Amino acid sequence: MLSIVIPAYNVERFVRAAVDSALAQSYAPTEVVVIDDGSTDSTSAILDGYGDDIVLIRQLNRGLAGARNSGVARAQGEFLGWLDADDLWESTRAERCVEYLQRHREVGVVTTDARIIDDDTLTARTYYRDVLRSSFPDVTHQLATILDHNFMFVGAVVRSSLLRRCGGFDETLRRSEDYELWCRLLLDGVQFALIDEPLAQYRVRSDSLSADR
Numbered sequence: 001m002l003s004i005v006i007p008a009y010n011v012e013r014f015v016r017a018a019v020d021s022a023l024a025q026s027y028a029p030t031e032v033v034v035i036d037d038g039s040t041d042s043t044s045a046i047l048d049g050y051g052d053d054i055v056l057i058r059q060l061n062r063g064l065a066g067a068r069n070s071g072v073a074r075a076q077g078e079f080l081g082w083l084d085a086d087d088l089w090e091s092t093r094a095e096r097c098v099e100y101l102q103r104h105r106e107v108g109v110v111t112t113d114a115r116i117i118d119d120d121t122l123t124a125r126t127y128y129r130d131v132l133r134s135s136f137p138d139v140t141h142q143l144a145t146i147l148d149h150n151f152m153f154v155g156a157v158v159r160s161s162l163l164r165r166c167g168g169f170d171e172t173l174r175r176s177e178d179y180e181l182w183c184r185l186l187l188d189g190v191q192f193a194l195i196d197e198p199l200a201q202y203r204v205r206s207d208s209l210s211a212d213r
Helices: 015-023 043-048 063-074 093-103 127-132 139-146 160-166 177-187
Strands: 002-008 030-037 055-059 079-082 107-118 121-126 157-159 191-204
Touching (some): 002 063, 002 093, 015 043, 030 043, 063 079, 063 160, 063 177, 079 093, 079 160, 093 157, 093 191, 107 127, 121 127, 127 191, 139 191, 157 160, 177 191
Antiparallel strands (some): 079 157, 107 157
């Protein structure tokens, strides 16, 4: 029913915690698809230790968009969830997101708020209040808002049929590939929704792609 897709590139410090949080979800059935995108550190060895608990894809480095697309191609779930390898999901996040999409058939993509990790320190700050500093737009304003700024927390859960219909992530982009995908989905008439609870943990790192202006 749900595939959690985790792209991983040289994330030996963080990947174990991310995968463990995916495997600890209260919702079933869930598969965890991890893409080792050409890592040169000990990421590959760490992932080997999970055996059949995860679906492991190894490939030459294609970047974040390419890794996510490989995960989409392999995933079997009706729903796809994005988990970056340095972030975490609370144990009920998958359950809450899938239940929301099942109750609201008009919605194609749902996300939640997230608590902020400053490098290795979990804080009381949250993504929408303290990082984005803007409210989640209602359906009538989502397309106009996405043209102004990316209002979606990256760890979204999407109906896989919609993602495949729009063609997945643009591999020509080094970063902001999620932002560009949200734009295409909204232009296609897909509705987005927010569960206004911090059901994930989002790591802010000075060396991350999202910090690269």
